[in-house]
Amino acid sequence: MNQLPSISAPVVDYLENHEQKGLLRFLTCGSVDDGKSTLIGRLLHDSKRVFEDQLAALRSDSRKHGTQGKAIDFALLVDGLEAEREQGITIDVAYRFFATDHRKFIVADTPGHEQYTRNMATGASTSDLAVILVDARKGILQQTRRHSFIVSLLGIRHVVVAVNKMDLIDFDADRFAEIEAGYRAFAESFGFDTLQVIPISALQGANIVERSPQMPWYAGPTLIGHLNEIDVSSDDAGRPFRMPVQWINRPDLDFRGYCGTIVSGRIRPGDPVAVAASGQHTRIARIVTMDGDVEEAQCGDAVTLTLTDEVDASRGDVICDPKARPEIADRFSAHLIWMGDQKLVPGRTYAVKAGKQSATGVVSRIGHRIDVNSFAQDEVDSLSLNEIGFCDLALSAPIAFDPYEVNREMGSFILIDRMTNQTVAAGVIWRSLRSADNIHRQAVDVDKQSRAIVTGQKPVALWFTGLSGAGKSTIANLVERKLHARGRLTYLLDGDNVRHGLNQDLGFSDEDRVENIRRVGEVAKLFVDAGLISLVSFISPFRSDRQMARTLFEEGEFVEIHVAAPLEVAEARDPKGLYQKAREGKIRNFTGIDSPYEPPQAPELVLDTVALDAEALADQVIRYLGLD
Amino acid sequence: MSNRRSHLQRLEAESIRILREVVAEMKNPVMLYSIGKDSSVMLHLARKAFYPAPPPFPLLHVDTTWKFREMIAFRDRMAAEAGMRLLTHTNAQGVAEGVNPFDHGSSYYTQVMKTDALKQALDRFGFDAAFGGARRDEEKSRSKERVFSFRSAAHGWDPKNQRPELWSIFNTRVKPGESMRVFPLSNWTELDIWQYIRTENIPIVPLYFAKERPVVERNGALVMVDDDRLPLHPGEVSQMRRIRFRTLGCYPLTAAVESDADTLDDIVTEMLIARTSERSGRLIDHDEAASMEKKKREGYF
Ligand SMILES: Nc1nc2c(ncn2[C@@H]2O[C@H](COP(=O)(O)OP(=O)(O)OP(=O)(O)O)[C@@H](O)[C@H]2O)c(=O)[nH]1
Ligand SMILES: [Mg+2]
Numbered sequence: 052m053n054q055l056p057s058i059s060a061p062v063v064d065y066l067e068n069h070e071q072k073g074l075l076r077f078l079t080c081g082s083v084d085d086g087k088s089t090l091i092g093r094l095l096h097d098s099k100r101v102f103e104d105q106l107a108a109l110r111s112d113s114r115k116h117g118t119q120g121k122a123i124d125f126a127l128l129v130d131g132l133e134a135e136r137e138q139g140i141t142i143d144v145a146y147r148f149f150a151t152d153h154r155k156f157i158v159a160d161t162p163g164h165e166q167y168t169r170n171m172a173t174g175a176s177t178s179d180l181a182v183i184l185v186d187a188r189k190g191i192l193q194q195t196r197r198h199s200f201i202v203s204l205l206g207i208r209h210v211v212v213a214v215n216k217m218d219l220i221d222f223d224a225d226r227f228a229e230i231e232a233g234y235r236a237f238a239e240s241f242g243f244d245t246l247q248v249i250p251i252s253a254l255q256g257a258n259i260v261e262r263s264p265q266m267p268w269y270a271g272p273t274l275i276g277h278l279n280e281i282d283v284s285s286d287d288a289g290r291p292f293r294m295p296v297q298w299i300n301r302p303d304l305d306f307r308g309y310c311g312t313i314v315s316g317r318i319r320p321g322d323p324v325a326v327a328a329s330g331q332h333t334r335i336a337r338i339v340t341m342d343g344d345v346e347e348a349q350c351g352d353a354v355t356l357t358l359t360d361e362v363d364a365s366r367g368d369v370i371c372d373p374k375a376r377p378e379i380a381d382r383f384s385a386h387l388i389w390m391g392d393q394k395l396v397p398g399r400t401y402a403v404k405a406g407k408q409s410a411t412g413v414v415s416r417i418g419h420r421i422d423v424n425s426f427a428q429d430e431v432d433s434l435s436l437n438e439i440g441f442c443d444l445a446l447s448a449p450i451a452f453d454p455y456e457v458n459r460e461m462g463s464f465i466l467i468d469r470m471t472n473q474t475v476a477a478g479v480i481w482r483s484l485r486s487a488d489n490i491h492r493q494a495v496d497v498d499k500q501s502r503a504i505v506t507g508q509k510p511v512a513l514w515f516t517g518l519s520g521a522g523k524s525t526i527a528n529l530v531e532r533k534l535h536a537r538g539r540l541t542y543l544l545d546g547d548n549v550r551h552g553l554n555q556d557l558g559f560s561d562e563d564r565v566e567n568i569r570r571v572g573e574v575a576k577l578f579v580d581a582g583l584i585s586l587v588s589f590i591s592p593f594r595s596d597r598q599m600a601r602t603l604f605e606e607g608e609f610v611e612i613h614v615a616a617p618l619e620v621a622e623a624r625d626p627k628g629l630y631q632k633a634r635e636g637k638i639r640n641f642t643g644i645d646s647p648y649e650p651p652q653a654p655e656l657v658l659d660t661v662a663l664d665a666e667a668l669a670d671q672v673i674r675y676l677g678l679d
Numbered sequence: 680m681s682n683r684r685s686h687l688q689r690l691e692a693e694s695i696r697i698l699r700e701v702v703a704e705m706k707n708p709v710m711l712y713s714i715g716k717d718s719s720v721m722l723h724l725a726r727k728a729f730y731p732a733p734p735p736f737p738l739l740h741v742d743t744t745w746k747f748r749e750m751i752a753f754r755d756r757m758a759a760e761a762g763m764r765l766l767t768h769t770n771a772q773g774v775a776e777g778v779n780p781f782d783h784g785s786s787y788y789t790q791v792m793k794t795d796a797l798k799q800a801l802d803r804f805g806f807d808a809a810f811g812g813a814r815r816d817e818e819k820s821r822s823k824e825r826v827f828s829f830r831s832a833a834h835g836w837d838p839k840n841q842r843p844e845l846w847s848i849f850n851t852r853v854k855p856g857e858s859m860r861v862f863p864l865s866n867w868t869e870l871d872i873w874q875y876i877r878t879e880n881i882p883i884v885p886l887y888f889a890k891e892r893p894v895v896e897r898n899g900a901l902v903m904v905d906d907d908r909l910p911l912h913p914g915e916v917s918q919m920r921r922i923r924f925r926t927l928g929c930y931p932l933t934a935a936v937e938s939d940a941d942t943l944d945d946i947v948t949e950m951l952i953a954r955t956s957e958r959s960g961r962l963i964d965h966d967e968a969a970s971m972e973k974k975k976r977e978g979y980f
Contacts, residue, residue: 062948066874070685102956131819132838133972142839145822146815148868155686157866169843176845297696298703302732310728312696312847341730351684353695355730366703390843404848407703463846472852477845 072150075278076157078174080202081184082194083163086215088141090184090253091160092125094275097260098149101128112136119254129160142167144174153279163194168437169390172201172477176463179283180209182274187220187250190230191237197423200439203241204386204479206459209283210243213274217266218252224268240426247277287350291375292316292324293453293461295407296368300355308339308355309364311407314460316372317349318356325373326364327451332373333360367408369451369461377461380483381449384418387442389434391468391475396433398565400599401475405450405464411602412446412466433562443484447602455479469595470649502582506540510579512604513672515588516597516651517614518643519629520621522660522668526614527588529669534584537678542578544571546589559640565596572600579608584676592642594649611654612672618643620661687875694721694863695728696847697826698810701861702735704851705808708861709766711797711980712738712758714750715927716883717812717864719757720872723881724863725810726761733762739800739809740767743792745780745929747905753884768800780931781910786970789932794979798834801858808851808859811980816868820972826865832856834978860980873950877943887946889923889938900934925950 079087095101101109109128116136117124129145130136141162149156159174175181181202185195202210212234220226231248238246249258250269257263259274272280293315300308318324322335336357338345348354356370364370369377389395395414403412418441419428434440455462466476503510513530515523524545534541550557554570557563568591578585591597601609621643622630633641640646656675658668673679684692701708710725712718725734738758742751758765770778773791780788801809815822825841827849842850853859864872876883893904895915902909904917909931911917922935923946940946971979 062944062951065951066877066947069870070687070874072686073683074686074689102953104955128819129822131821131823131972134839143823143841145819146866147822148816148866170841173843173845177847298699300729300732306731308731310699312692339731341727349684351689351692353692353699353728402852404850406848460846463848465843465845465848465850467850467852472850472854474842474845474850477843 069150069155072153072155074155074157075180075281075283076159076178077180077182077278078144078159078161078171078178079182079184080161080171080175080198081163082186082189082192082198083140083165085163085184085186085189086126086253087163087182087184088126088129088145088160089124090182090213090215090251090259090274091145091147091158092128093253093256093259094156094158095128095147095149096125097256098151100147100149125253140164143170146174151275151279156278163198165194165197165437168197168201169388169477171198172205172388172390175202175205175207176477178207180211180278180281181207182211182213184213184215184253185230185234187214187216187223187226187230191233193424195234196237197437199238199241200421200423200426201388203243204388204439206455206479208244208285209281210238210246211274211277212246212248213253214248214250215253217250217257217263218255222250222257222263222265224266227269245281247271247281249274249277287315288317290315290350290458291372292318292322292370293372293377293458294318294354294356294370295460296364296366296370297407299365306357308357309370310353310355311370312353313348313350314406315350315458317347319347320344323373324358324370325376326362327369327371327377328379328449329363329368331360331362331364333358333362335359367406367450369406371451377451377453377458378483379449379451381446382415382443382484383452383480384441384443384482384484385455385464385478385480387414387434387440387466387476387478389436389438389440389476391473392436393468393475394433394435395440395476396562396565398562398569398599399593400469400595400602402467402469403444403446403450403464404467405452406460408450410446410448410450411469412444413599414442415445416443418442441481444478452480452483454482469598499580499582502580506582508539508582508584510582511584511608511610511676512575512579513584513586513610513612514575514591514597514600515586515612515614516591516654518616518618518621518648519590519641520624520626521614521616522658522665523588523590523614525665526658526660526668526672527586529665530672531586533669533673534678539584539678540582541584541586543586543588544575544578549574549589559646564593565599568593568596568600572603575600576603579604590642590648592646592648594651597651610656610675611651612656612658613651613654614658614660614668615650616660618648687871687878690867690871691724691727691875693847693866694724697849697861697863698725698728698734700849700851701808701810701859702729704849705859707804707806708736708808708810709739709801709804709806710734710736710810711812712740712754712765713812713927713980714740714746714754714757714884715812716872716876716887717814717867719881719883720867720875721810721812721863722757722761723879736810737764737766739804739806740765741793741796741800742767742769743788743796743929744769744774745792745908745931747884747886747903747927747930749886750884750927753882757882766800766804768796768803770796770799779908780929785932789974789979790977792929794974794977797980798978801834806858807853808861809980810861810863812864813862813980814864814867814869814872815862818971820975824862824865824975826862827851828860828862829853830858830860830978834858836860836975836978838972838976869950870947873943873947877947884927886924886927889921889941889945891919892922892935893917894920894922894935901937903930903933903935905930925953 161171161174453461633644
């Protein structure tokens with residue numbers, strides 16, 4: 052298939068031809084052990100991408116780890132990690148490269164194992180075509196459906212179903228027809244642009260490069276034949292211009308270049324453009340490259356643009372066609388593929404990365420979870436590892452985007468857990484939640500400032516956090532008394548008391564703790580708005596939740612006070628006998644025992660309860676407020 | 680009008696995007712410069728990415744003291760041409776202990792003079808991101824690695840627990856002490872590299888071109904006698920052969936191939952009919968099965 056040039060053939064011709072070949076990026080996916088890696092190993096081998104030293108290593112590997120007795124196990128060419136070879140499964144994506152006379156290919160071989168679905172999604176996110184394998188003996192399995200769903204969700208429009216291991220069912224045409232019919236029926240709703248079903252044996256190389264004499268009943272193309280011919284192009288360059296600003300190039304005062312990759316459309320010097328968020332208009336002045344300015348740039352090019360006017364655009368801003376702009380919103384609905392080991396907690400703040408834009412945000416509502424077997428929509432209040440849900444998101448700041456189905460680059464985002472820095476979700480935007488635009492906040496005439504003038508004080512929220520028994524309530528109480536004595540208007544929100552009233556419906560699961568803090572944060576915010584000094588005395592063990600509360604307030608209004616006591620000390624005090632109960636297992640999810648306490652990293656104040664008594668510590672707070 | 684971009688143009692654009700992303704997101708990046716053909720391409724791409732500014736990060740060369748002399752001369756010239764600061768680091772303790780590839784074996788030597796030295800250098804300068812010129816087509820554990828490859832504070836790679844990497848959105852977040860290894864050439868093949876060098880006229884170390892050079896034959900491999908530190912085994916004689924290198928490293932650990940290829944076109948022709956992979960010239964990879972993955976887990980590039 053891959054004709055090597057004879058040495059006499061002019062290498063220049065070969066290279067030029069090679070350079071003009073198109074590229075197809077595809078992935079192999081499907082259920083565990085269906086033969087994905089074997090197929091890729093086979094493709095690499097048959098396209099002469101395997102060198103002699105690698106083949107020798109493969110032979111000896113096959114004897115050691117192989118699943119095919121003494122014969123070559125082609126999967127070992129691709130399963131490159133030690134753990135994969137030992138366990139005979141694929142764990143993470145392998146990116147491999149090969150070429151035929153017609154095309155170059157980058158193939159992502161992805162794992163079938165459910166546990167590693169996120170790695171499959173990684174491979175799918177950059178592919179234009181999916182080869183979904185099915186073991187002819189087993190037919191369509193749950194993973195076949197899950198992967199098909201993800202493939203469709205991530206916008207792959209071209210699918211090949213390779214019905215593999217035909218050698219093990221005597222190349223039975225009826226069985227093949229049955230699987231084909233079954234798959235077509237179930238995939239109908241995905242509306243793939245092309246769907247080709249091919250009977251193969253990856254092990255024997257049947258219908259992969261060469262037509263198989265054992266399956267004369269099959270009239271369609273071989274796998275490579277199909278991959279060589281299929282047209283997956285889309286007219287990204289013909290769509291409205293978008294370039295997210297990635298970096299500002301400012302070598303000196305006379306040059307300001309906007310660097311980024313054009314994600315759709317094309318541009319020429321003189322063309323009018325707008326900055327999506329601010330709506331400022333300008334024109335393209337130059338398209339600068341090291342080899343001189345160019346006359347045109349298009350989708351996929353990594354460019355440096357200069358503009359004719361000074362505009363306010365920095366990393367994350369989108370330079371766009373002024374007549375066809377992206378949407379700007381801070382609330383939208385999206386499909387999420389959850390990838391975190393910890394489950395999704397609605398209301399918890401995650402970092403959001405959408406293109407070059409960064410924000411924080413919460414999942415404000417889970418519309419439904421998708422059952423990957425029946426595609427039914429389940430009502431749930433959380434998503435676990437590898438589950439797919441349809442959710443509403445609320446961000447801390449608006450972003451510019453297009454729906455994913457219109458523009459992959461402009462409609463995709465990831466969520467990151469701010470504590471562990473793990474990527475916990477992949478998101479594809481469906482549409483903005485316009486309804487929010489219509490609920491204008493009620494404008495009021497008497498505002499926070501005017502109330503603060505009447506009360507004669509700077510309203511703040513004093514947020515006391517610490518272990519149970521650290522002394523939060525005692526100190527907060529004393530502080531309130533001292534403030535009161537100075538004629539200040541105050542209100543104390545205490546964890547235990549609020550749990551008896553406002554939050555009596557909440558327990559101690561992670562979700563409930565988040566909601567507990569969210570509500571208290573909102574209440575404290577109302578009090579601050581009312582001009583009061585509000586004191587919040589809550590364990591509030593999670594950093595991200597306190598951070599969420601902080602974002603409700605204006606700069607300087609939120610005073611995080613760490614009431615610090617080592618666990619041993621707090622446990623020894625045990626004023627309510629709770630630690631003992633937790634140790635005995637009578638209370639679950641008790642902070643410090645079987646639920647973590649995450650101390651603040653940069654609190655406004657730390658009160659050392661071992662060194663000083665409550666009186667002295669309360670005075671510290673008063674001093675901090677400048678009221679001593 | 681629709682101008683389809685060529686394969687190399689697309690690879691170039693993808694790499695430039697990665698280079699810029701690091702500069703935009705990381706606090707203190709560095710480019711590992713190993714002087715080979717891949718480094719040459721990576722440096723060229725960096726110059727393009729940030730033009731008209733020079734690349735806004737330094738180059739770092741981990742000098743094992745056993746590099747080919749021609750490589751060192753070339754390195755200094757290229758750094759100056761790019762207008763970039765060149766940092767070099769050598770494991771002083773390794774030198775003091777006289778660690779060398781002959782007496783200590785290639786694997787211990789590599790550990791001390793390359794892996795440990797690299798970790799020392801990254802710690803010393805506090806880099807939170809380091810570009811490397813590795814390609815996924817080089818080796819089977821590399822084919823598994825992300826473009827942004829997370830490293831723990833101890834510089835370890837955990838191949839079983841890599842961050843998902845979707846679209847071209849990179850999760851660049853690290854805590855103090857942790858870092859990223861970033862591979863802008865992930866999707867380039869050996870042929871792409873040569874073809875790009877050819878079209879862009881990128882300078883490379885002359886050792887890639889065939890020439891009469893002094894070598895000894897050792898365990899079936901041709902080892903160049905680059906200086907008088909190479910101890911000759913009984914019966915070994917240095918002889919002049921017409922040789923070149925497909926890959927460059929420390930001279931005692933890099934095997935030469937006999938060749939007449941003294942132009943880029945010849946090199947590409949030779950590559951197209953080669954029956955062994957370029958890494959077969961790396962004498963260290965054969966030490967143990969899965970040796971690349973193991974070294975990478977310990978912090979090797
Ligand atoms: N008889 C037969 N066996 C096959 C064929 N294709 C693959 N196998 C065998 O099926 C087993 C699983 O193959 P792999 O290629 O590792 O499967 P996979 O789909 O990559 O598995 P994961 O990546 O772990 O999900 C191995 O023992 C293969 O040798 C085939 O066409 N015929
Ligand atoms: Mg596999």
